[in-house]
Amino acid sequence: MWNARLVSSVVWGSVVSIVLCQSVNAARSQDYTPEQFVSVLNGLGYAVPLDARIDDPRVQQAIRDFQIQFRLPVDGTLNNPTQDRAADIVKTLQSALNRTLKPSPQLPATQFYGRQTEAAVKLFQQQNRLPATGIATLETRQRLNDILSDAEPRQPTNPANSPVTNPPRSQLTIYSEAQIKAILTGFGYDINPQASLSDPPTVRAIRDLQRIYGLSETGAIDRATEEKFSSVMRNLRNNLRVILRSNFAIAQYYDEATRTAVRQFQSRYGLRVNGIADLAVRSRIDTEARRPRG
Known part of the structure; x- marks a missing residue:
């Protein structure tokens, strides 16, 4: 088990999913310990300190916000859908970093936001003139998503002969x-x-x-x-x-x-x-x- 990371934190509120062309295995490989899940919340930008206990009100609120965000059962606990979704997000982030960073950090597809993931996020932030915190902030994830999207062919937003429809x-x-x-x-x-x-x-x-x-x-x-x-x-x-x-x-x-x-x-x-x-x-x-x- 890796030790909790000591980092200064930043941004965000709320979690944004990274868009990838290839799907990542959503199921977690094992249950999170409370400390591991707090580290995931912190690494994804929720306002929780790394040394907070799972029953800390800030952690409880972050878990509920995460569950609301991803339309999961909202009970403030580490239920199975919550753990699976968190694992999917972290694995997706790691895969995106592997595809974007040169040279690739070759992150393993794990469910944990550990030192390797933190270091890769920090390197990405340095290369893209973002605050180098090691935390996958909203701005960081959006920039990562933009780079991946630009690398893939895009369909015209309004192809010829396509009717313009109201939202x-x-x-x-x-x-x-x-x-x-x-x-x-x-x-x-x-x-x-x-x-x-x-x-x-x-x-x-x-x-x-x-x-x-x-x-x-x-x-x-x-x-x-x-x-x-x-x-x-x-x-x-x-x-x-x-x-x-x-x-x-x-x-x-x-x-x-x-x-x-x-x-x-x-x-x-x-x-x-x-x-x-x-x-x-x-x-x-x-x-x-x-x-x-x-």
Whole structure:
């Protein structure tokens, strides 16, 4: 068994799947120990310290967010589907690094986020002018995915003679339209809060977030998109609570309390104070949430 890694942490919120041409065996080879699973969560960008116990509230919340993200049974435990999905993500990440890095690090397809995986992620980050933390942050995974996608032939987005269709109609089950638009505005998108979700700027904003978080880029709010928004918002608010040391509720809405907390964070860290958590601000919040606190 390898020792827990001592790394400074960064980014993210929420996990993005890497797209590969070849599938990776999803089943885990063995059960995770609590320490191994905490290391996976940390390595994939969740706001949990490596020395946290499995019953730590931050770890419990990260597990639930992971389960929501991947539409697994949500119980905050290391149930079999959760362990299998985590193993699949780590193996996929290792395979992507093997294909992208030159020379290839020849990572074994394991379910563990250990020193070799950390070193390969750090090397990839150095080669691509990203913060070299060894943690597979959102920005890192997106860049890795872009490189792999560029290496494969692409079909035209609108081939000749293909009709242009409107995005599928939204079927909201978690949020109201107003709540969706509040999240988009809170994330820095310039949309008309009075317009419908089919308004072109709103569709573009939704599509951009779907791209960032590895979802199908429909421009409409489907169940997976709502669940991702919920996971990202809960992670954001949990991070703000950790940083500000407040009783800030972990909820899934971008409300006035969220804006106030974001303003407090921006003021504390010398950022532009506007209450908007765009991608750069969310990344900074994730980074600060992971720093050791006395």
